[in-house]
Structure formats: structure tokens, C-alpha cells
Amino acid sequence: MRQSVRQEAAQTGRGGALSVEAVTKWFGTYRALDAVSLEIRSNEFFTLLGPSGCGKTTLLRMIAGFESSSEGRILLDGNPISSLPPYERPINTVFQSYALFPHMTVAANVGFGLKMQGRAEAEIADTVREMLRLVQLDHLAERKVAQLSGGQQQRVALARALAPRPKVLLLDEPLSALDLKLRQAMQIELKRLQRELGISFVFVTHDQEEALTMSDRIAVMSEGRLLQVGSPEDIYERPVNRFVADFIGETNFIEGTLDKTGSVFTTRTGAKLRVGKQGDADAGEATLAIRPEQLHLVKSAKQNTLPGAIESVVYFGTDSHVYVRCDGGLNLVVREQNSRGGVSALREGQPIHVEVPADTSRILKG
Amino acid sequence: MADLAQRKPIDVRRQAGFGTIAIACVAVLYLPIVVIILYSFNSASSLGANFKGLTLEWYRLVFADAAFFEATWMSLVIATCATGIATVLATMAALGTTRKREWTGQRAAFIMINSPLMVPEIITAISLLVFFSSLSTYTGIEFGIGKLILSHTVFCIPFAYLPIRARLEGMGLDLEQAAADLYARPRDTFRYVTLPLLAPGIGSGAALAFIVSFDDFTISQFVAGPGETTLPLYIWSRIRRTLTPELNAMCTLILLVSIALIVVGFVIANRRKSEK
Numbered sequence: 001m002r003q004s005v006r007q008e009a010a011q012t013g014r015g016g017a018l019s020v021e022a023v024t025k026w027f028g029t030y031r032a033l034d035a036v037s038l039e040i041r042s043n044e045f046f047t048l049l050g051p052s053g054c055g056k057t058t059l060l061r062m063i064a065g066f067e068s069s070s071e072g073r074i075l076l077d078g079n080p081i082s083s084l085p086p087y088e089r090p091i092n093t094v095f096q097s098y099a100l101f102p103h104m105t106v107a108a109n110v111g112f113g114l115k116m117q118g119r120a121e122a123e124i125a126d127t128v129r130e131m132l133r134l135v136q137l138d139h140l141a142e143r144k145v146a147q148l149s150g151g152q153q154q155r156v157a158l159a160r161a162l163a164p165r166p167k168v169l170l171l172d173e174p175l176s177a178l179d180l181k182l183r184q185a186m187q188i189e190l191k192r193l194q195r196e197l198g199i200s201f202v203f204v205t206h207d208q209e210e211a212l213t214m215s216d217r218i219a220v221m222s223e224g225r226l227l228q229v230g231s232p233e234d235i236y237e238r239p240v241n242r243f244v245a246d247f248i249g250e251t252n253f254i255e256g257t258l259d260k261t262g263s264v265f266t267t268r269t270g271a272k273l274r275v276g277k278q279g280d281a282d283a284g285e286a287t288l289a290i291r292p293e294q295l296h297l298v299k300s301a302k303q304n305t306l307p308g309a310i311e312s313v314v315y316f317g318t319d320s321h322v323y324v325r326c327d328g329g330l331n332l333v334v335r336e337q338n339s340r341g342g343v344s345a346l347r348e349g350q351p352i353h354v355e356v357p358a359d360t361s362r363i364l365k366g
Numbered sequence: 367m368a369d370l371a372q373r374k375p376i377d378v379r380r381q382a383g384f385g386t387i388a389i390a391c392v393a394v395l396y397l398p399i400v401v402i403i404l405y406s407f408n409s410a411s412s413l414g415a416n417f418k419g420l421t422l423e424w425y426r427l428v429f430a431d432a433a434f435f436e437a438t439w440m441s442l443v444i445a446t447c448a449t450g451i452a453t454v455l456a457t458m459a460a461l462g463t464t465r466k467r468e469w470t471g472q473r474a475a476f477i478m479i480n481s482p483l484m485v486p487e488i489i490t491a492i493s494l495l496v497f498f499s500s501l502s503t504y505t506g507i508e509f510g511i512g513k514l515i516l517s518h519t520v521f522c523i524p525f526a527y528l529p530i531r532a533r534l535e536g537m538g539l540d541l542e543q544a545a546a547d548l549y550a551r552p553r554d555t556f557r558y559v560t561l562p563l564l565a566p567g568i569g570s571g572a573a574l575a576f577i578v579s580f581d582d583f584t585i586s587q588f589v590a591g592p593g594e595t596t597l598p599l600y601i602w603s604r605i606r607r608t609l610t611p612e613l614n615a616m617c618t619l620i621l622l623v624s625i626a627l628i629v630v631g632f633v634i635a636n637r638r639k640s641e642k
Contacts, residue, residue, distance in 0.1 A: 066543055086546040099544035103562045112558070113548035164549065 015200035016167030023072035050221035113164035269328035406614035424615035437600035448518035456526035526571035533567025
């Protein structure tokens, strides 16, 4: 059965490509989206990531057709869709609340889109069976949705949105109501479905870990603006500004100035650090950003180290977070693998040096 | 805080005098009805006489009274028509005031729809009387029973509107958006999603409208023409002539039918629930 789904996906072409062109959305005097432009490629698992209120759900609702844009336009495979109502867009949504029809059975929910498309009864029955098998719920077809658990309802919502074979599937924080274990299982499941079905997925979340593990590309948004679009590695290792660096994972920020050559960074206390990669900073006031796992603790001062003292050590199983207080009131977090040893010997108040490797630090504006 | 959390919530049933007040309230509500039922079997020949003995004579007289059945039929026809029209209008009004973007005058519309609840009934009654009689004078058309149906429709609308609107507000927009997302045109969204989910609200709105119409006296009294006697009007006219225990029997019969309807409704609702 799965084979046939894949074949059909191949026959009907690949997942749709979306272009969002300078879309702005005003709610009264509040600007929810500010000239957002992005390209979502065919067959891509694309994630809109940002804190709540950043405009990611508004953008998703515009792609679905529930909101109209104040300015700009949205194209699907090159055709403008902004003026089409939701029921004329080959785009389906998995709602955060699931929005399953409570008066229908599981099978009727999954078959609803096909019925509205005017497909034949037999075809609907076949597709529903296939979809329910795909999400492993075929034994519950005749149940009412109220009798299902949260995880099962989530799968029904997914099957219902996939059944009409949309070109693009929109997912609005679909995993936020599930517990950790179920969420991790569903992450793998979603990724598998996306690959097998050949549908472009646009996934909205505020959970950066979820975004990093599932996405082909991520768009980081804040206050209605697009800050950075890139692969998970791009976003994590080469954040373009302080917000992205701070929002994705844990980051140490060291303030100071960058010299004209762009290779020497002077901290507030006058320590000079050689730096490599550049973010969006010019010479002058700048911030050095570096991940806790990229810092190293060393016993004695050498090139590119900052002196300090151990404040505390927090054990996390595979690694430990070592909090170091450096000169000038600078606090750094260093993540050290426990298997490498030496962490358990660290004592509070012990003098230490933190090495800031030139090749992994990143210089950002301000 | 801990103190507050530990303190038990006030249990109204433990307040002094609760039992007495509760019993008094129930007694005031139901004793008159019990008295009517008992006296419908009383063989004494006047309404308020002492209890003499058991008889079914009054029921026999009621069943022999063609005018009683005519009036009942008249009331049923009017209530059914008025409920039907009012429920359709109320459903449309409820959709218009909850499923559209907020529009200018929406609050005013809400107040106007519900105004029959607030305007004293006697005023509505007089204005309807004046309205229909001047309409007949100018157009020369007699509206007959139509006058009663339209008048009842007017005051039935808010009773049907409120439960339907409450249901719509409780539903949120998610489900209808999900339907639209799944290729349902607005008409299909209404047919397959909105209407089935709204049905309980429409049901209780219609039931309320029916009861209010069936029960109406004031407005019917003003608007009804000759030969358009509804059940409340008929009973009233009987009281004015002679007070016979037949009235007790009539009321008991009406009560019996009402209780039967409530029981049937309850059983249907329960069966639906257990099917789920």
C-alpha cells in the first residue's frame, strides 16, 4: 500500500513550491508581518520558527487562506493563490487544536476532504483505509473521535489532511499537546511521511530542538520579521544576529570591539582574542558569540584564553555545565563531556582559564 | 494561602434553614399543581369545594367538549408555524451575528432581536393590534390566523435565538475552517459541519419557542379575531362563564401531555449520548 502511495505521489508530480513575496499583514495598527519574503522548495520540510507572537502562525494562516495579506502575494508553483479561498487551494492544514469533526467517525473525518472533492465512494473508502494504515489507526476507523487519546487524535488529523494528497501540508504546532515520548515518536513519523509521500511540509513551532531535528530548512522569525533562513547547521553554527544565536540553543555572548582587520576582538577588560568567522558585524562595537560546547577549560593561560574562577558545576549525565565567572563580571557556560574526565575534579572557586577557539566563535553586531 | 486552601468551600446545604427554605420553595412551585390534579377527580360540582369523592366525570365532559379540541388544535397549529418561522429566522440571525466579521450596528441588531424580551408584553400586544387593524383598513386584506402566527413569531424569535447563538459562540471557528481547508464550499461547510453541530442549539431554541407560543395569552387575546380561539383563550373564556372542575381535568390533561413530551425528549437525548 505504501508503495502505491509513493507511486501516486510520483505520478501527480512533486510537492508544491511556495513563494512568499513581500507579505505584510496589519491587524489594525499592529503589524503582524513586515515584508516577509521566502521561498519554500518542492518536497521540502520547511519550518517557521520563532517565539509566540512572531507572526509564524499568521503567515501559515495566509498560506492556508484563512487570512488575507495587506500587501504582497503568495504563489504556489508560480501561480498566485492570494485571492483563492481556502477550499480552492491544494493545501491542507493540521490544526494545533486538531479541529476534528466531533460528530463524525474517524473514517468520515479522514474521508471528508475526498468527499468534498467529489471523489467516488469506493475510492474514498480505499484511500481512507490506506491513510489510516499509514498512521497505524486502521483498527479504530469506526470510532467517534471523542473516544480517542490525544496522540490518536493527532494521527487522525494528520491522516485527514494527507488523504486528499495536497501539494503542501501546513502543520501548526501539531506536537505541542503531546507528552515528550509521543512527541519524539511523532517527529520521526512526520519526517518519514514527508519523505514517502512527496509533499512539501511547512511546519510551525516555537521549539528550536524540534525545528533542528526535523527540518530541511528553517526560517527564524521575530516580531513579524524574517531574521534568517537556512539549514539547521546554518542556523545553529552561523547565526546572523544575536537574536538567532540566543533563540537557537544556548550561547555565550562576550561584548567588546572588533578591529579594522576583523581578526582581533578586544573584550571589555582588554583581553585580545583572535577570531575567525564573521556574522553581521563591522569594525567597532561588537559581540562575540560562542556555544558552550565550543569553549574549553584549560589549567593555564595561553593564546585566546580568558581567566576566571569556577562558580558551579551542574551534572547532566553525558555532559556537565560548568559556570565560570570571568574578569569584568562576564559569566560563561562551558559544556564538558563527562567521559573526558577532569570535570569531577573541579571545585567551586578554583581559578581556571576558558579557551575561546578562533574557528568556532562568531562576531555579531552590537 | 495554605490556610485558605485547607478551608472547606462553603456548603450551602449546611447553612441553617436550608432544608426549610428548599421545601417551602418546592411546595410553592408544585402544591397548586398537585391540588389541580387531585381536584380533577373530585366529584363535588364546583371548583373550590371540599373533596367529596372520586369521579372521572370531568374527564368525560372534557373529551365530549369539541371546542376544547378545536382550541387545542388551533394552539398547536399556531405554535408549530410560529416556531418553524422563528427558528429559521433566529438561526440566520445567530449566524449573521457570530459568523461574520464584526459589522457596524451589530450590537444594535443584537438588542433589536432580543427586544421582545424586554418590551412589556402588553405594549407589543397593543402595537400588534393597531398594526394589523390599520393594515387591514388600508389594504382591505383580512389576515385571519396569519395575524396570530406572525405575532407569535415576533416574540418567539429571541427565545429561539439565544440558545442557538450560545451554541455557535461555544463552537469556535476551527471546525468550519478545517472544513473549508478540506475543499468544502461554504454551502457544504454549513450542511456537513455547522448545521449538525448546531442541531442541539436549534432543538432547544425551537422547544423554547414552541412552549412560549403555546402558552401565550396576552398577545393572542389582543390579536385574535373571532373564531381564532387558542387554548389559553378558551380556558380563560370558560373561567369567566362558570368555574367547573372540568377546568381541572383540562389542565391535568395538558400537564400529562407536557410531561410525556419531556420524558420522550429525555429518553432520545439519553439514547444519543449512550450511542456515543
